[in-house]
Amino acid sequence: xxxxxxxxxxxxxxxxxxxxxxxxxxxxxxxxxxxxxxxxxxxxxxxxxxxxxxxxxxxxxxxxxxxxxxxxxxxxxxxxxxxxxxxxxxxxxxxxxxxxxxxxxxxxxxxxxxxxxxx
Amino acid sequence: xxxxxxxxxxxxxxxxxxxxxxxxxxxxxxxxxxxxxxxxxxxxxxxxxxxxxxxxxxxxxxxxxxxxxxxxxxxxxxxxxxxxxxxxxxxxxxxxxxxxxxxxxxxxxxxxxxxxxxxxxxxxxxxxxxxxxxxxxxxxxxxxxxxxxxxxxxxxxxxxxxxxxxxxxxxxxxxxxxxxxxxxxxxxxxxxxxxxxxxxxxxxxxxxxxxxxxxxxxxxxxxxxxxxxxxxxxxxxxxxxxxxxxxxxxxxxxxxxxxxxxxxxxxxxxxxxxxxxxxxxxxxxxxxxxxxxxxxxxxxxxxxxxxxxxxxxxxxxxxxxxxxxxxxxxxxxxxxxxxxxxxxxxxxxxxxxxxxxxxxxxx
Numbered sequence: 001x002x003x004x005x006x007x008x009x010x011x012x013x014x015x016x017x018x019x020x021x022x023x024x025x026x027x028x029x030x031x032x033x034x035x036x037x038x039x040x041x042x043x044x045x046x047x048x049x050x051x052x053x054x055x056x057x058x059x060x061x062x063x064x065x066x067x068x069x070x071x072x073x074x075x076x077x078x079x080x081x082x083x084x085x086x087x088x089x090x091x092x093x094x095x096x097x098x099x100x101x102x103x104x105x106x107x108x109x110x111x112x113x114x115x116x117x118x119x
Numbered sequence: 120x121x122x123x124x125x126x127x128x129x130x131x132x133x134x135x136x137x138x139x140x141x142x143x144x145x146x147x148x149x150x151x152x153x154x155x156x157x158x159x160x161x162x163x164x165x166x167x168x169x170x171x172x173x174x175x176x177x178x179x180x181x182x183x184x185x186x187x188x189x190x191x192x193x194x195x196x197x198x199x200x201x202x203x204x205x206x207x208x209x210x211x212x213x214x215x216x217x218x219x220x221x222x223x224x225x226x227x228x229x230x231x232x233x234x235x236x237x238x239x240x241x242x243x244x245x246x247x248x249x250x251x252x253x254x255x256x257x258x259x260x261x262x263x264x265x266x267x268x269x270x271x272x273x274x275x276x277x278x279x280x281x282x283x284x285x286x287x288x289x290x291x292x293x294x295x296x297x298x299x300x301x302x303x304x305x306x307x308x309x310x311x312x313x314x315x316x317x318x319x320x321x322x323x324x325x326x327x328x329x330x331x332x333x334x335x336x337x338x339x340x341x342x343x344x345x346x347x348x349x350x351x352x353x354x355x356x357x358x359x360x361x362x363x364x365x366x367x368x369x370x371x372x373x374x375x376x377x378x379x380x381x382x383x384x385x386x387x388x389x390x391x392x393x394x395x396x397x398x399x400x401x402x403x404x405x406x407x408x409x410x411x412x413x414x415x416x417x418x419x420x421x422x423x424x425x426x427x428x429x430x431x432x433x434x435x436x437x438x439x440x441x442x443x444x445x446x447x448x449x450x451x452x453x454x455x456x457x458x459x460x461x462x463x464x465x466x467x468x469x470x471x472x473x474x475x476x477x478x479x480x481x482x
Contacts, residue, residue: 004131012138019145031364032474046474048364115175115347117367118379118415119339119357119386 030092031109033071035064038102047071047090047107057101064105076101159348163191168202168314169266170338174321177332177347190328194321201317204231207255207308208264217255217306225300233296235309235316235422240292242312242426245445250430251402253289255306256282260405263387263398264308272391283405315380315425318342322376322421340380342421343373358473359383359412359454368460369452371417371470378421382428383413399432410435410456416443417450417466424448440481 035042037057045053045066052074053064060077070090073083076098083098089107097104123129161184164173174194176187203211212229219226228236239252255264260279262270285304292299299305309316314337321335322344332345334352343352351374355367373379384407388397401408414432418424427446434442436455443451443463450466460478462470467480 002127002131004127005134008131008134008138011135012142015138015142016145019142019149113353114355114367114370115352116173116334116336116341116343117339117355117357118336118341118381119383 029069029090029109030094030107033064033066033089033105033107036104036106039104045071055103057098057103059101062098062101062103071105071107072096073098073105076103161187161191163188163195165195167195167198168206168317168337170314171336172198172317172338173336174325175334176325176330177345179329179331182329187330190325190330193328194324197324198317198321201313201320205235205309205313205317207306207310208259213307213309220300220305220307221303223301223303225298227298228296235312236292236296237294238316238422239309239312239426240294240296242423242430242446243292244294245447246426246430246434246442247445248402249433249442250311250426251286252307252309252312253286253292253302253305254400254402255308256286256304257400257402257405258308258310258398259306261396261398261400263400264310266387269387269389270396271389273396279405283403286402286405311382311429312422312426314338314340315342315378315421315423318378318421337421339386340378340421340425342378344376346374354379356381356415357383357413359385360458365473367473368413368454368476369415369470369472377417377419378424379415379417380421380424380428381413381415382432384411385413399429401433408433408435410437411439412454412456412458414439414451414453416448418448427451 030047032044032046034044035055037055042055047066047069050067054061055064062076063074065072065074070088072088073086073096076083078098078100083096086096089096092107092109095104095106159178161176161178162173164171174191176191178187203209205213207213207217212232216226242250258264260274260282262268282304289302289305318335318337318340319342322333322342325333326344332347334343341354346352351372354371354373356369358365358368382399384395384397384399386398388395397407399408411432414428416424416428416431418427427443427448430446431439431442431451439453449463452460452462452466454460460472460476461481462478464480464482472478
């Protein structure tokens with residue numbers, strides 16, 4: 001590598017960085033969690049109220065915890081505890097599931113895309 | 120171009136060209152027109168009638184963007200002419216009529232204005248005078264006609280009382296008005312119906328040009344027709360007391376041909392001595408109507424929904440339901456002074472309110 005290469009790489013990196021900064025948009029914070037058991041809707045909860053939700057799955061109760069605009073599996077009667085280890089979820093589109101217990105959650109929001117606002 | 124001798128420099132230039140080429144490629148990827156669904160959505164926004172008017176079109180498979188943009192331009196021109204014609208304080212047809220009225224003349228109503236005058240007369244009658252286009256003088260005393268010079272104190276009570284008394288004495292509009300006056304105390308102000316009517320007209324004119332899927336937002340007065348491709352148009356209603364998390368109070372879908380129009384105490388107002396003085400004036404007292412924060416009406420016609428939302432707001436929390444049925448609108452919700460919502464049975468099944476909203480369904 002010579003100085004020219006270094007310069008070319010530096011320029012290209014700077015350009016990529018600038019484009020990234022310009023076009024990247026932060027993930028939208030979710031407003032709700034949708035709950036499903038065996039793929040069937042089992043409720044929708046706002047993330048702005050702290051609470052624990054107990055939901056009965058195939059093996060027994062899974063417990064979800066909502067706090068500070070996020071949600072996580074707190075306990076689940078499964079062996080491997082993958083769902084509990086998924087930790088806190090807070091962005092729209094995030095999801096977690098306890099497959100053995102057939103309980104899944106997915107996060108929706110922030111804003112529903114609207115075509116117009118009456119005011 | 121002669122290439123430089125130095126092999127190092129040539130290598131540098133080659134790599135530079137490659138780097139710039141990649142950067143241009145990524146820029147193009149990021150900026151290119153959206154394909155598929157969104158490519159068929161057209162949007163135009165402009166200022167008219169003292170507010171922002173936006174029109175969205177969803178194009179059919181065989182419709183051309185350039186043609187549609189021309190149709191949007193024509194719609195905008197028509198709207199500008201409409202705004203000029205109906206401006207109460209301008210120099211169009213209604214403005215000139217108002218000037219002659221102020222000079223004590225009896226005025227004939229130009230043919231182009233007659234249909235909306237007739238509709239206004241009918242709505243005034245049906246609402247028992249809660250909707251009244253003759254209140255321009257009151258609006259003027261409060262200063263709500265002049266966005267640039269809002270007052271910060273309520274007007275002189277003697278001036279206001281005199282204007283209210285003079286309005287009560289002034290003649291009503293005929294059912295099919297061809298002439299009016301003399302009535303120097305009256306200044307016609309169609310501000311509570313013209314934006315809804317204008318939205319109706321834009322939709323009608325775009326439809327006539329072959330664009331069936333349209334949404335018009337005339338300063339928050341929303342009128343939709345058709346659908347947005349595979350799904351219905353999705354409409355939000357502003358929260359009358361928004362906060363950072365919650366700007367939308369309710370959402371509903373419009374599939375077909377309907378207006379969603381809200382009258383609220385947050386649109387034009389000032390605060391003095393801890394009270395909010397807003398533009399929705401009760402023609403009987405000359406004062407801003409109290410008891411509600413917002414009224415939303417869903418109806419087939421923008422003109423009707425616009426006038427009805429105003430009349431229902433003025434009717435207040437006790438009398439809003441009878442006013443709504445007198446005006447023939449059954450899809451309504453109101454937000455009272457404490458933020459509680461009452462929604463009619465006809466609207467409740469198709470509207471979704473924010474989770475923490477206190478909602479009662481009423482007949």
